[in-house]
Amino acid sequence: MFELIIETDFSAAHNLRGYKGQCENLHGHNWKVQVVLKAEKLNSIGMVMDFREVKEIAEDIIMRFDHAYLNDLPDFKVLNPTTENLSRILYNELKNRLPAGISVGRVTTWESDRCGAVYFE
Numbered sequence: 001m002f003e004l005i006i007e008t009d010f011s012a013a014h015n016l017r018g019y020k021g022q023c024e025n026l027h028g029h030n031w032k033v034q035v036v037l038k039a040e041k042l043n044s045i046g047m048v049m050d051f052r053e054v055k056e057i058a059e060d061i062i063m064r065f066d067h068a069y070l071n072d073l074p075d076f077k078v079l080n081p082t083t084e085n086l087s088r089i090l091y092n093e094l095k096n097r098l099p100a101g102i103s104v105g106r107v108t109t110w111e112s113d114r115c116g117a118v119y120f121e
Contacts, residue, residue, distance in 0.1 A: 003105055004037045004048040006055050010062045014070040014081040026069075029111040031083075033062060033090060036105035037098065049102055061093045083111045087119035 013028035035058050039048040064073065070081035079085045091107040098104065110116035 002039050002042060002048050004039070004051070004054065005034060006051055006058060007032060007034045008055060008058050008062060009033065010066040012065050012068050012070050014076075016082065017071075017080050019080075031065075031086070032110040032116075033058065034108040034110075035090075035094060036107075037102055038105040039102045041101060049099070057094065057097050058090075061090060061097075083109050083115070083117040084119065087117050091119045091121075 009030060009032045011028065011030050013026060015026045016023045018024075035054065037048060037054060042048060065086070070076050070086075073081075075081075075089055076085070087107045087109040090109065091104050094104045094107065104120075106118050106120035108116050108118045
């Protein structure tokens with residue numbers, strides 16, 4: 001099994017509904033996203049997938065979150081805009097855009113240098 005890792009980032013604001021503490025107030029983060037893809041075989045030139053292509057797909061997905069108020073986005077009308085939910089949304093969207101034979105291993109979303117959440121199946 002091979003794993004390919006890329007990182008990207010975006011900035012966004014949110015507030016957590018139902019949270020008792022400072023995070024219920026409007027605040028922002030410079031989010032970092034790490035994507036791990038898995039494949040059992042390499043392509044004809046010895047790659048899981050071109051890093052550039054993976055990063056383009058990931059950045060296309062997160063573009064709608066960049067410089068947005070997450071609570072206003074359709075993804076978070078019902079779901080709380082937590083780091084955990086962001087990781088799950090990114091994972092599921094990546095899964096649907098990858099070529100056959102490549103799967104998402106995990107998505108880690110960091111809201112700070114010390115706090116992040118991982119989603120995997």
